Amino acid sequence: MYYISSVIVVFIGLSYAAVPLYQLICTETGLDGTPITSPGHKFEPESMFPVPSGRKLKIRFDSSTSDQMKWSFTPQTEELTVVPGETALAFYTAYNPTEEDVVGISTYSVVPAKAAQYFNKIQCFCFEEQRLESKEEVDMPVFFYIDPEFVNDPWMHDVHTITLHYTFFRSKTQ
Template identity: 50%
Template sequence: MQRAIVHRFASARTAARPSQLYPPLQRLPCLAARPSTLSRLAQRRFASTETNTAQSTLKRPAVTSESYQRAREARYKERNRSLLLYSAATILVVTAGSYLAVPLYRVFCSATGYGGTPQTDSSRFGPDRLIPRTDLDKRIRVTFNADASDSLPWSFEPQQKDVKVLPGETALAFYTATNHSDEDIIGIATYNVTPTNIAPYFAKVECFCFEEQRLLAGEEVDLPVFFFIDRDFVDDPLMKDVREVTLSYTFFRARRDSYGNLVPAEGPLAVANSVPAS
């Protein structure tokens, strides 16, 4: 009878479901799911993965060699365009600077006396600046020099060899220019003073330099220069040994640049070489 009871208990235990023997397993849906349900879930997940892969493939099309080449050429064209614009701007700035260099340099030298250029600032011509300094024991000798370019058929010379002045004392000198050709010619004169360190104190009230001088065929004209040496010359210790000054003029055939300004036809190098050494 005991064997019959044991056999019946074993049969009942074998026929019982796992969820009935172990109630906590009812809370785990993965274990409670049937095989058919698991199969459907796996198929659905696989189908979703294939769909995402297809959509990703559509969003990122394959890059062909032709499209890559077009993109590369577009980048090169943009880079070359930027380089071209930069080069054009640089050339424009350099060209404008070369045309404006001479007028700007001329203004700078006239205002500062740099490079032996006498000052022409009218603010220095007040009555208090034109009173001679009598405390200087010796007058300053100003000599005059004149030259004409080989391409200009003119004769050009000073009417006086030199004058002696005191600082603050005005002086008037004259040059004579003669056109020996059979045609009208426009000339332009450059000037310089030596020694160059006296240039800030050498002021010209009236001058024919850097102005159009038109001489008819065979014409002769007198050209005045009205100047003085500033009173502060005496107070400068660097000027204590300066007792002689040379004012030089050189005439060139004139031409007009692209801006309509009169400039020497020989160019800046010839103008620089015309300046006498200090």
């Protein structure tokens, strides 16, 4: 009975640890389109210079909202063309058409997932609560660059377009 009880306790503990472990694995490996944010992988100012021989990449912007979120949320620009190492700035617009103040929070993904490790956001509104008053509209910036190492990775030769997708959810803390 002690062995069976200990196995049950271990599995219950693992189920509680599953979400933080999954997030840790995703941020360390770039799994599931999650950009790598571990130390040594964050943006370094000395690497933010366009690669002279780098090929141009199309960066597409996409957005959505959850079913519970009644905001209008759209990118101001549908696509930009950049070379690895070049910094770029894009904006998304969020509008709250409801009669109540709403707090939202966004998540993002990078497609194709294998390119996520090279997509570096310098400034972003993701994972931060955004409060929009009734009928309020705001512009939200995304300042980013593609790591220059993208050019040297043989697995990236077939990548010509990268899509940055944001989804807004109603905050649970509201």
